[in-house]
Amino acid sequence: MATKNNRMNYCAFxxxxxxxxxxxxKGPDVNICSDCVMMCNQIxxxxxxxxxxxxxxxxxxxxxxxxxxxxxxxxxxxLNARLDDYIVGQTHAKKVLSVxxxxxxxxxxxxxxxENDADYRDIEIEKSNILLVGPTGCGKTLLARTLARCLDVPxxxxxxxxxxxxxxxxxxxxxxxxxxxxxxxGDVARAETGIIYIDEIDKVGRKTENxxxxxxxxxxxxxxxxxxxxxxxxxxxSPHGGRKHPQQEYIRIxxxxxxxxxxxxxxxxxxxxxxxxxxxxxxxxxxxxxQRNDELSPAIEPEDLLHYGLLPEFVGRLPVVSTLNSLNxxxxxxxxxxxxxxxxxxxxxxxxxxNVKLSFTRDAIRELARLAARxxxxxxxxxxxxxxxxxDVMFEVPRRRNLTTFKVTRKMVCDQAMQTADDSKAA
Ligand SMILES: Nc1ncnc2c1ncn2[C@@H]1O[C@H](COP(=O)(O)OP(=O)(O)OP(=O)(O)O)[C@@H](O)[C@H]1O
Ligand SMILES: [Mg+2]
Numbered sequence: 001m002a003t004k005n006n007r008m009n010y011c012a013f014x015x016x017x018x019x020x021x022x023x024x025x026k027g028p029d030v031n032i033c034s035d036c037v038m039m040c041n042q043i044x045x046x047x048x049x050x051x052x053x054x055x056x057x058x059x060x061x062x063x064x065x066x067x068x069x070x071x072x073x074x075x076x077x078x079l080n081a082r083l084d085d086y087i088v089g090q091t092h093a094k095k096v097l098s099v100x101x102x103x104x105x106x107x108x109x110x111x112x113x114x115e116n117d118a119d120y121r122d123i124e125i126e127k128s129n130i131l132l133v134g135p136t137g138c139g140k141t142l143l144a145r146t147l148a149r150c151l152d153v154p155x156x157x158x159x160x161x162x163x164x165x166x167x168x169x170x171x172x173x174x175x176x177x178x179x180x181x182x183x184x185x186g187d188v189a190r191a192e193t194g195i196i197y198i199d200e201i202d203k204v205g206r207k208t209e210n211x212x213x214x215x216x217x218x219x220x221x222x223x224x225x226x227x228x229x230x231x232x233x234x235x236x237x238s239p240h241g242g243r244k245h246p247q248q249e250y251i252r253i254x255x256x257x258x259x260x261x262x263x264x265x266x267x268x269x270x271x272x273x274x275x276x277x278x279x280x281x282x283x284x285x286x287x288x289x290x291q292r293n294d295e296l297s298p299a300i301e302p303e304d305l306l307h308y309g310l311l312p313e314f315v316g317r318l319p320v321v322s323t324l325n326s327l328n329x330x331x332x333x334x335x336x337x338x339x340x341x342x343x344x345x346x347x348x349x350x351x352x353x354x355n356v357k358l359s360f361t362r363d364a365i366r367e368l369a370r371l372a373a374r375x376x377x378x379x380x381x382x383x384x385x386x387x388x389x390x391x392d393v394m395f396e397v398p399r400r401r402n403l404t405t406f407k408v409t410r411k412m413v414c415d416q417a418m419q420t421a422d423d424s425k426a427a
Pocket of ligand 2: 140
């Protein structure tokens, strides 16, 4: 105990006691004096400038400059094919993303390509951030996750729902940059060439009903904070996440080259589009309530997004808008069976671990898709349904040692659906 107390009053680096140093900074288990802190700073500064000299470049946030000639650039059709492996339908969104990512790589290489070409040298290719709009369970987040698997640049996914204006409970907007830096293993220079997906962006729409006293800290304030980052700025990121405070050291990161993809369900946007369309055709309804959202979605105009609560400057920074379709019954059949990671395959793998070969009859699959389509929650409904059906199977199979095959039939699906309906009625 005595030694611990002693240690508490000494600098762990130079060994001097509290009385011999200008200031002793105390940590939970160890202390450091202000002289040693200064010396460390000096050493780190020398280290960094030596590194920068060696590479002929100085970077604000440190990290080695990216050798863009070594990046593996996937061609748009190749990327599209990778997305096809995992995602059913959504042809337009896949094409938009494939081209956007390809152009992102090209932008990174533009300096090299036209170094000695007076015609193009001074032309700066700007980025085109993307907005993905589509109903729940249609594959927005899945698209982002799948992209992350196929890329050679850092890619991170953040959720806009957790963000609040600086100074309020929640996450600072800069934390989305921290996530990208983490995806680049702390290498800021690499992170500066990355791509960020911001999910649930519709949740930062201005709350119009929020008339007064309470500030709209999770809506407009967040959009304002995002504006600068989307456009390109040098941001100060707190290295451990959380809130910034004045004594802290920051990582400086330039967001100029970072490509932003935002995604959101925008529930109710179709009504806004429908209203605008019917206003445009005076006296006649340009779009009926029965018209499917899919038919309306290509008609989304920036003004609809403004009505939804996005700021004009925010919409302006997302020039490419792609809409994803809701999934119909046929799509849902394909979702169950076709993707590399299809739900049916996942359960087959689970059962294979018990040495049981699991199969579904065609009409069982069709029935699952039909029931899920009725729920109107896209492929999300499928997961719940199949989970219910498989519960009994997964409970029983492990104890039946001699079982080698198991077939899920339409009757099993229907019985389960009826029972779930009864249960919810009783509740
Ligand atoms: N087009 C699709 N192809 C294959 N699977 C899909 C597709 N859409 C959704 N899924 C399945 O449904 C799950 C949920 O989809 P996802 O998370 O992408 O929905 P989302 O569009 O982000 O919805 P939300 O707006 O509710 O977040 C995925 O993990 C995947 O299993
Ligand atoms: Mg999602």
